[in-house]
Amino acid sequence: MxxxxxxxxxxxxxxxxxxxxxxxxxxxxxxxxxxxxxxxxxxxxxxxxxxxxxxxxxxxxxxxxxxxxxxxxxxxxxxxxxxxxxxxxxxxxxxxxxxxxxxxxxxxxxxxxxxxxxxxxxxxxxxxxxxxxxxxxxxxxxxxxxxxxxxxxxxxxxxxxxxxxxxxxxxxxxxxxxxxxxxxxxxxxxxxxxxxxxxxxxxxxxxxxxxxxxxxxxxxxxxxxxxxxxxxxxxxxxxxxxxxxxxxxxxxxxxxxxxxxxxxxxxxxxxxxxxxxxxxxxxxxxxxxxxxxxxxxxxNSLDVTTFSKDSTISFYPNPSSGKFNIKLNENIVENFELIVLDILGKEVYKSKINNQIETIDLSFLNKGVYLASLKNDKARITKKLVIQ
Ligand SMILES: [Zn+2]
Structure with missing residues (x-):
């Protein structure tokens, strides 16, 4: 006005x-x-x-x-x-x-x-x-x-x-x-x-x-x-x-x-x-x-109604040489999208996660620390990944 x-x-x-x-x-x-x-x-x-x-x-x-x-x-x-x-x-x-x-x-x-x-x-x-x-x-x-x-x-x-x-x-x-x-x-x-x-x-x-x-x-x-x-x-x-x-x-x-x-x-x-x-x-x-x-x-945290705690999702081995397994410990797979960011926040990898256990291959990336953000419209979790 x-x-x-x-x-x-x-x-x-x-x-x-x-x-x-x-x-x-x-x-x-x-x-x-x-x-x-x-x-x-x-x-x-x-x-x-x-x-x-x-x-x-x-x-x-x-x-x-x-x-x-x-x-x-x-x-x-x-x-x-x-x-x-x-x-x-x-x-x-x-x-x-x-x-x-x-x-x-x-x-x-x-x-x-x-x-x-x-x-x-x-x-x-x-x-x-x-x-x-x-x-x-x-x-x-x-x-x-x-x-x-x-x-x-x-x-x-x-x-x-x-x-x-x-x-x-x-x-x-x-x-x-x-x-x-x-x-x-x-x-x-x-x-x-x-x-x-x-x-x-x-x-x-x-x-x-x-x-x-x-x-x-x-x-x-x-x-x-x-x-x-x-x-x-x-x-x-x-x-x-x-x-x-x-x-x-x-x-x-x-x-x-x-x-x-x-x-x-x-x-x-x-x-x-x-x-x-x-x-x-x-x-x-x-x-x-x-x-x-x-x-x-x-x-950065979770929708508590979907995830009880961070440990419901694990990335292993971590650190790794670039191959990470993603495990969802509860049956909560609903159209998750995985986005990996480098330390400057630039997106370097993106994929859909549709299974309770999946493997992603990030060995094309340089050694270092990355952030993996897994999210759908109900929840989001971000974890640190180390490639060595
Ligand atoms: Zn106005």
Whole structure:
């Protein structure tokens, strides 16, 4: 909802990609490679087909039910619809919590508004909405040290009503411990333009200012993650006029994503899929997922409902001269894919694993340490392989 200011104020700096700040994480990359452009496209179409989702409309209720059902289908159980009223209408924030394994009471908040104004809002903010649902799909079975709250806000277009309500009625009374707020608003790009830069927004507001340095640091980390996990360049700018503002005002550390080529169609009936660049949103999703893994500290681990412990899979002998047997100790073979990465994270081998015991021959590789990642849509395990 912020096209005017951005064009008036051109205070920005180009980020210099710092190779030392974040290191490439091959496990994070293996999660990021599962981002699905067909999921993103299908969800954008659904979002658009609901129509104009202003507060009080049937369309926004339909979108709300769609979002809530999606998280239920993904297996999330802590889903709260938070109603609030204004202007004679009631609408809902949707808050989904994933519990962290080390810091369960500290929350990375990822948020995007799903209400729209004057049109279907496929970019503003269908783009952020479907990005978040794709992140939630891929983070579901990732063990994260920090808890994550995915929040779909309503009432943003009417003046950040939903996020203000959440800060005043949840964050403040519950004294919620928030590590960072990552706001995603209008990241769909413009059809016909070269969309290859994402704006990473930091907090340059001085009321308060004590949270600005941490915001700048987190925003730099996020920009670096785009360099590692997407093909987009980054630009650092300032945060304004979206749902992170009430959090900022409360002293929280915030960051945000916003498209560089700003759609001229926001808040009109022309904010449609046809005027967007879905491939750009695909790349934004990849970078955002890499950043979310970095911020929540993703730990390479298993879906406990599928694997009881690491020892259910073994690679032997290990070290070997290149021939490894893979043994699945339980009858859990379901379309596994094996990907072997070198220490730089480059994929050097890929195959399907369809039997409980299989042999792979990696003797064509140089001696050294590799990572073998075995995964299907339910589980993932990564183990170190040594070729000597
Ligand atoms: Zn918006």
């Amino acid at each position: 912020k096209q005017v200011l951005q064009t008036l104020i051109v205070l920005f700096t180009f980020s210099i990609s710092s190779l030392s700040a974040q290191t490439y994480n091959s496990y994070y990359n293996s999660v990021v490679t599962d981002v699905s452009s067909s999921n993103i496209l299908a969800d954008l179409i659904t979002f658009e087909n609901f129509g104009l989702k202003d507060v009080g409309s049937t369309a926004i209720s339909n979108a709300q039910n769609w979002i809530t059902t999606r998280y239920q289908d993904l297996g999330y159980t802590d889903i709260v619809e938070q109603p609030f009223s204004y202007g004679g209408n009631t609408t809902n924030n949707i808050i989904i919590t994933k519990t962290g394994s080390v810091y369960p009471n500290t929350f990375l908040i990822i948020d995007a508004h799903y209400d729209t104004i004057n049109g279907t809002g496929t970019n503003d903010n269908g783009s952020g909405t479907v990005l978040m649902m794709e992140l939630a799909r891929l983070l579901k079975n990732v063990n994260t040290e920090y808890s994550i709250k995915f929040i779909h806000f309503s009432g943003e277009e009417d003046g950040l009503i939903g996020s203000n309500y959440y800060v005043n009625n949840t964050v403040i009374p519950d004294n919620l411990d928030i590590s960072l707020v990552l706001n995603i608003d209008e990241v769909g790009g413009v059809n016909g333009l070269i969309n290859n830069i994402i704006v990473c927004e930091n907090d340059q507001d001085n009321t308060p200012s004590a949270n600005n340095a941490a915001s700048a640091a987190s925003t730099t980390i996020m920009a670096n993650c785009f360099g590692l996990y997407s093909n987009l360049a980054t630009e650092i700018s300032y945060a304004y006029a979206s749902d992170y503002v009430p959090f900022q005002n409360n002293g929280e550390i915030i960051t945000g994503l916003y498209e560089k080529n700003e759609t001229p169609y926001a808040h009109t009936s022309s904010d449609t899929l046809a005027n967007m660049d879905v491939n750009y949103l695909f790349e934004v999703t990849k970078g955002a997922l890499g950043a979310a893994l970095e911020f929540a500290v993703g730990i």
